[in-house]
Amino acid sequence: MKYYAIIVAGGSGARMQSAVPKQFLLLNGLPVLMYTIQAFRQSSVMPDIVLVLPASYHNYWQQLCTDHGFNIPHLLVAGGETRFHSVKNGLDQIPDNNSLIAVHDAVRPLTSQHIIETSYHHAEKHGNAVTAVKSRDSVRQLINHTSVSLLRDQVYLVQTPQTFKASLLRKAYEQPYNAKFTDDASVVEQYGIEIHLTEGDHQNIKITFPEDIAIAELLLNLKPLA
Ligand SMILES: Nc1ccn([C@@H]2O[C@H](COP(=O)(O)OP(=O)(O)OP(=O)(O)O)[C@@H](O)[C@H]2O)c(=O)n1
Numbered sequence: 126m127k128y129y130a131i132i133v134a135g136g137s138g139a140r141m142q143s144a145v146p147k148q149f150l151l152l153n154g155l156p157v158l159m160y161t162i163q164a165f166r167q168s169s170v171m172p173d174i175v176l177v178l179p180a181s182y183h184n185y186w187q188q189l190c191t192d193h194g195f196n197i198p199h200l201l202v203a204g205g206e207t208r209f210h211s212v213k214n215g216l217d218q219i220p221d222n223n224s225l226i227a228v229h230d231a232v233r234p235l236t237s238q239h240i241i242e243t244s245y246h247h248a249e250k251h252g253n254a255v256t257a258v259k260s261r262d263s264v265r266q267l268i269n270h271t272s273v274s275l276l277r278d279q280v281y282l283v284q285t286p287q288t289f290k291a292s293l294l295r296k297a298y299e300q301p302y303n304a305k306f307t308d309d310a311s312v313v314e315q316y317g318i319e320i321h322l323t324e325g326d327h328q329n330i331k332i333t334f335p336e337d338i339a340i341a342e343l344l345l346n347l348k349p350l351a
């Protein structure tokens with residue numbers, strides 16, 4: 126079995142409001158994206174890495190790699206209009222159908238080797254594996270303007286990596302784009318497949334807002350990735 130990781134970094138990071146997209150911001154002196162790629166490379170699975178980046182930032186990234194002596198091999202692919210289109214561009218570069226493909230947000234640099242390895246192993250067994258954590262807060266849902274409490278043990282917050290048999294992911298991504306496709310699980314579920322959840326970690330945060338940079342640095346300093 127061959128293993129791939131599509132690292133999606135094709136976004137502009139509008140909510141971060143930084144001068145460069147958040148995937149390039151520094152955590153303790155190293156760009157976010159380098160932590161993310163390192164985490165996959167250091168896992169026992171050692172997947173081939175496909176990095177999806179806005180075409181306008183390819184030169185910028187290559188310069189960053191030179192500046193930081195970053196030499197983990199990866200294939201560079203142009204990003205798309207939405208995350209869905211970026212994943213599709215990455216998928217187009219993986220002809221091998223007898224493989225497992227993990228899709229991971231570039232801006233989740235605190236993912237662990239354990240999460241990554243669990244994701245590939247469960248996808249091998251079940252066809253798909255979607256990383257998620259149980260809600261630690263009480264949860265309410267608005268129904269007709271009235272909030273109703275939900276059983277929080279039944280509410281999961283979805284993270285990445287999300288890993289799939291390549292043939293399944295490819296078929297699912299042939300569907301027309303739908304605005305409700307916020308992740309890969311929603312695309313594969315729409316294709317008619319039951320989603321299998323695997324345990325993530327509350328520290329596997331997605332860097333979205335300015336304060337997330339300080340939180341990520343704090344977490345990195347508290348606990349090196351394992
Ligand atoms: N056209 C896009 C949009 C998003 N992503 C990637 O999908 C991941 C999760 O998306 P999000 O956190 O929303 O990133 P942005 O779209 O960059 O942020 P924002 O919504 O604030 O603009 C990120 O790694 C982002 O780079 C992508 O590859 N291509």
Ligand SMILES: C[C@](O)(CO)[C@H](O)COP(=O)(O)O
Pocket residue numbers: 208230283284285307308309331333
């Ligand atoms: C894929 C994801 O990170 C899972 O939590 C999330 O859906 C991305 O959402 P965003 O709106 O692109 O931040």
